[in-house]
Amino acid sequence: MARYFFDFHDGEMHRDPVGQECEGPDEVRSEAMHALPAIAKEKVPKDGNKQAYTILVRNERNVTVYTATLTFAGIWLGENEPPIEEQAD
Template sequence: MGRRWLGETCALALDGGEPHATLFFDLDDGRHFFRDEAGTDCGDTHAIRAEVARTLAAIARDNIAIAPLANAEDPDRQALTASVRNAGNLVVYTAMMTFAGIWQGDNMPFVNEGLKQDACSPPVWGR
């Protein structure tokens, strides 16, 4: 997860010449903390919220899909948090996206217990 996970929402909000602030978007996935040292200029609260929502959704999509492959402690329970700081290092906005998956019953639903299923393929459900 590199620095350029931010899209262009904040940059687009600056086109109107409105006052803006340099904000820092930090991420925490429960195992790693990514501190934004570069900052991004944002023009309004709507752009900040949209930036955080798009970013969390994109990162969640990728992290949830690879969690079983990345040896996540519990791939069916994950939380991603984004914190937005101002130049004074005060958190001005926080958002969290969670994922909770629950298997029903005692057994996994694969048809052939002896068949090792590719972790990237969709599950083959039992009858």
């Protein structure tokens, strides 16, 4: 089995220093697909309504072999929109 490193990007790069062994491309893809929402759920933006989360998978030669991106986009609709604060002149 080969070792792959699952780096995470959310505006800042978080490099995986340890990695994990995977049997091949299908397992790499599966691990990325499961890890991405789990990591992103802990990082939902608290001061905005848009954020992209990306996993970049590197092989043992430090070559990126797979990427996956999950995007969060929140939109206020109608009556649920928060009140606009008036600015002081």
